[in-house]
Amino acid sequence: MILNEEQQMLADLAERIFADKASVDTLRAIRGGSHGNDYDQDLWQAMVESGLTGILVPEDQGGMEFGLVSAGLVAREVGRRLALTPFLSTAVLGAIAIGRGGNDDQKSRWLGPIASGELIVALALDESAKHRPERVATQATAAGDGYTVTGQKTLVLDAANAGVFIVSAMLDGTPRLFAVEIGAGTVDVEPVVSLDTRSMADVRFDAAQAELLDGDDNTLDAVLDAGRAMLAMELVGLSRAVFERTLTYLSERKQFGQRIGSFQALQHRAAHLSVEIEISEAMAFQALAAFDSGADDASQQILAAKARAAETARLASAEGVQMHGGMGMTDEFDIGFFMKRARAASELFGDANFCTERFARAKGY
Amino acid sequence: MGDLEAFRAEVRSWLEDNCPEEMRQPLASDQDHVWGGRQWEFSSDGQRVWFERMVEKGWTAPAWPIEYGGGGMTPAEHDVFKSEMKRINARSPVSNFGFWMLGPALLKFGSEEQKREHLPAIARGEIRWCQGYSEPNAGSDLASLKTSAEIDGDYFVVNGRKIWTSYADRADKMFCLVRTDPDAKKQAGISFILLDMESQGVSTRPIQLISGESPFCETFFDDVRVPRANLVGELNQGWTIAKYLLTHERDNIGGEPPGLLKGRDLAKMALEAIGADEAGRLDDPMLRADIARLEIDAMAFRALVEHTRAKAEAGEGVGARSAMLKYYGTELNKRRYNLMMDAMGGQGLEWEGERTSGGRYAREWLRSKGNSIEGGTSEIMLGIISSAVLELPKG
Numbered sequence A: 001m002i003l004n005e006e007q008q009m010l011a012d013l014a015e016r017i018f019a020d021k022a023s024v025d026t027l028r029a030i031r032g033g034s035h036g037n038d039y040d041q042d043l044w045q046a047m048v049e050s051g052l053t054g055i056l057v058p059e060d061q062g063g064m065e066f067g068l069v070s071a072g073l074v075a076r077e078v079g080r081r082l083a084l085t086p087f088l089s090t091a092v093l094g095a096i097a098i099g100r101g102g103n104d105d106q107k108s109r110w111l112g113p114i115a116s117g118e119l120i121v122a123l124a125l126d127e128s129a130k131h132r133p134e135r136v137a138t139q140a141t142a143a144g145d146g147y148t149v150t151g152q153k154t155l156v157l158d159a160a161n162a163g164v165f166i167v168s169a170m171l172d173g174t175p176r177l178f179a180v181e182i183g184a185g186t187v188d189v190e191p192v193v194s195l196d197t198r199s200m201a202d203v204r205f206d207a208a209q210a211e212l213l214d215g216d217d218n219t220l221d222a223v224l225d226a227g228r229a230m231l232a233m234e235l236v237g238l239s240r241a242v243f244e245r246t247l248t249y250l251s252e253r254k255q256f257g258q259r260i261g262s263f264q265a266l267q268h269r270a271a272h273l274s275v276e277i278e279i280s281e282a283m284a285f286q287a288l289a290a291f292d293s294g295a296d297d298a299s300q301q302i303l304a305a306k307a308r309a310a311e312t313a314r315l316a317s318a319e320g321v322q323m324h325g326g327m328g329m330t331d332e333f334d335i336g337f338f339m340k341r342a343r344a345a346s347e348l349f350g351d352a353n354f355c356t357e358r359f360a361r362a363k364g365y
Numbered sequence B: 001m002g003d004l005e006a007f008r009a010e011v012r013s014w015l016e017d018n019c020p021e022e023m024r025q026p027l028a029s030d031q032d033h034v035w036g037g038r039q040w041e042f043s044s045d046g047q048r049v050w051f052e053r054m055v056e057k058g059w060t061a062p063a064w065p066i067e068y069g070g071g072g073m074t075p076a077e078h079d080v081f082k083s084e085m086k087r088i089n090a091r092s093p094v095s096n097f098g099f100w101m102l103g104p105a106l107l108k109f110g111s112e113e114q115k116r117e118h119l120p121a122i123a124r125g126e127i128r129w130c131q132g133y134s135e136p137n138a139g140s141d142l143a144s145l146k147t148s149a150e151i152d153g154d155y156f157v158v159n160g161r162k163i164w165t166s167y168a169d170r171a172d173k174m175f176c177l178v179r180t181d182p183d184a185k186k187q188a189g190i191s192f193i194l195l196d197m198e199s200q201g202v203s204t205r206p207i208q209l210i211s212g213e214s215p216f217c218e219t220f221f222d223d224v225r226v227p228r229a230n231l232v233g234e235l236n237q238g239w240t241i242a243k244y245l246l247t248h249e250r251d252n253i254g255g256e257p258p259g260l261l262k263g264r265d266l267a268k269m270a271l272e273a274i275g276a277d278e279a280g281r282l283d284d285p286m287l288r289a290d291i292a293r294l295e296i297d298a299m300a301f302r303a304l305v306e307h308t309r310a311k312a313e314a315g316e317g318v319g320a321r322s323a324m325l326k327y328y329g330t331e332l333n334k335r336r337y338n339l340m341m342d343a344m345g346g347q348g349l350e351w352e353g354e355r356t357s358g359g360r361y362a363r364e365w366l367r368s369k370g371n372s373i374e375g376g377t378s379e380i381m382l383g384i385i386s387s388a389v390l391e392l393p394k395g
């Protein structure tokens, strides 16, 4: 897949904004902050101004109405710059859940505010340590015109700042998506200080008032596909970034009177890693394009992309630490942040094992 | 686009009408591959008919210009053609080193006369070529080759020895790297010449592989006289051509899985051999996981191949990146054959016998080990990537 002109412009735009705004210093500042559950507000503002928060929102709701390939170009920058931003939760997952699942009223209430950056949306799916989207104990009950939901969710991204939650809950024996607006004391958010400083929380819903998102039957699948696809791009972006830093170090650091990058043992590992990165990136782009064109095997391709990107990021960050020697182990040096981020992004929405297993199942063996 | 769709329809209906049913089956053994050449004997009527029809149509070398016996297809048409061939699983009607390697090199570096003499003969499957590069002391370090060619009037006189020459004993001609200036720096004294294997003084000795087959040979040259007109490009400039040709070889090796597994579904083979559990999953969870990982890597590798091809078509040079494809593609293929052996179990232990067409699982598995050696080893590919792509410091 090759980027078209519009996508190339968007890639350049995203690169510029993130290079300008997102820095490891901000990450460190947020990590050292009071509740460790914040996001980079300056960056978010810049994304609002350039329209990136509305990248998947329809034009008539004030968005750009681009596809997943375009959103992926932003996600790649998120990974590359270790940005702390509700882009995934809100601009992608929120926009798709509401855009596909919502009725006209819901769309007009929430999509505009997503595009304008006023509303943060949090997706509450998982209930246990490992991602199992079908395993839902949270219950929905009809109440008056609407519903209430009750249950305990975990790994909820950007919950601390969310205005709307999208929650999976069982209704008549099948998992469905509901929207819960923050307000009443029936939603209890307990922030978790996370490994990679990503905003994360456990959330308890106690007979919280909820609206059913009953637009499109395949909304949950689309949301899962999009989440995995974005995380694959995030992982590709961070793999590239950690690899660039490692290459620089290989060309500078001297031992035994020569630059360590001249040692063949390291050269071959670096070369192997570069191939892994190229392949994972090509897979991710192809998968995103498959989603955009509605290809039959888009979900399979996305599973493949996420599985592979996770393995690549694991290797890239591990080699990054190893090839920086003692320096790679220090908190003062940035390299460890990539390893932490790789771990978290790999785990969310299904790790490599999960995605590989689902891939085999989808292929019929 | 409309034209392309019309072209697709034309190709599709022609292939439907002309490709015999048995030529749409996966290759059962190496014998099923048509190599062509003076010594070639067809193993079935279907093979012969398919070959003759494709030769007549000019589609054996689809992308070569028509005046040199090719199909004259544009890159886009060629892609359509390949996808239509793949759609019906059509076998290649004929192919050998002339198609993959020499042809592209002659198109770029050959004289008009050389193109007219050699390309149509390759396209018609009349002449089978072999590659005389490696020598006993010049493998990875190919540029240190010693086979010499001294000028004597209108001739080169060639002396020396090549090794690992695939199918030298069955080939009609050889493209060969020879040293024409022993005093120059090693890359600078090499020339690229074409010679007839029937020339006086050429002899071959087959070497048996671990797969039990002997597809390659030692080749000896004892005062072999080669007309100077058979020099391709300039004297002592052969290294450039050699390298160009190696990239083509690498692209080819890094593509589709060759041999037994071409167009076959590994998971399906495993399901047939091992069976499924109640949930329909392959009844060997560890192997199932390995196959899924391999399939994901294979799908991702194809994505990179496609991406690289699209970039090349958009005019971006591929260059040293072909080393990435060669490296990964061949390592992937070795993994694939390992898993095939895991799946086939006891059948994979057969070395002879009807049931496995002469132990082809075992033999092709062993043959696949050569993929990461032939055409430049994996270690050499990693070296090229680190210096030419990553630009890491020299040792």
Ligand SMILES: Cc1cc2nc3c(=O)[nH]c(=O)nc-3n(C[C@H](O)[C@H](O)[C@H](O)COP(=O)(O)OP(=O)(O)OC[C@H]3O[C@@H](n4cnc5c(N)ncnc54)[C@H](O)[C@@H]3O)c2cc1C
Binding pocket: B130, B131, B132, B133, B134, B135, B136, B138, B139, B140, B141, B163, B164, B165, B166, B167, B216, B370, B371, B373, B374, B375, B376, B377, B378, B379, B380, B383
């Ligand atoms: C099936 C098959 C078919 C072939 N067909 C042909 C043919 O038709 N025509 C032809 O000319 N040749 C052919 N070859 C030869 C092939 O090109 C050579 O075998 C190959 O280039 C390696 O050379 P070598 O065998 O001398 O190994 P060597 O170069 O001796 O390598 C031995 C080991 O050392 C490693 N090594 C070497 N140099 C380095 C380095 N700088 N850094 C790190 N590791 C290194 C290699 O990777 C390898 O693992 C064929 C080989 C095979 C296996």
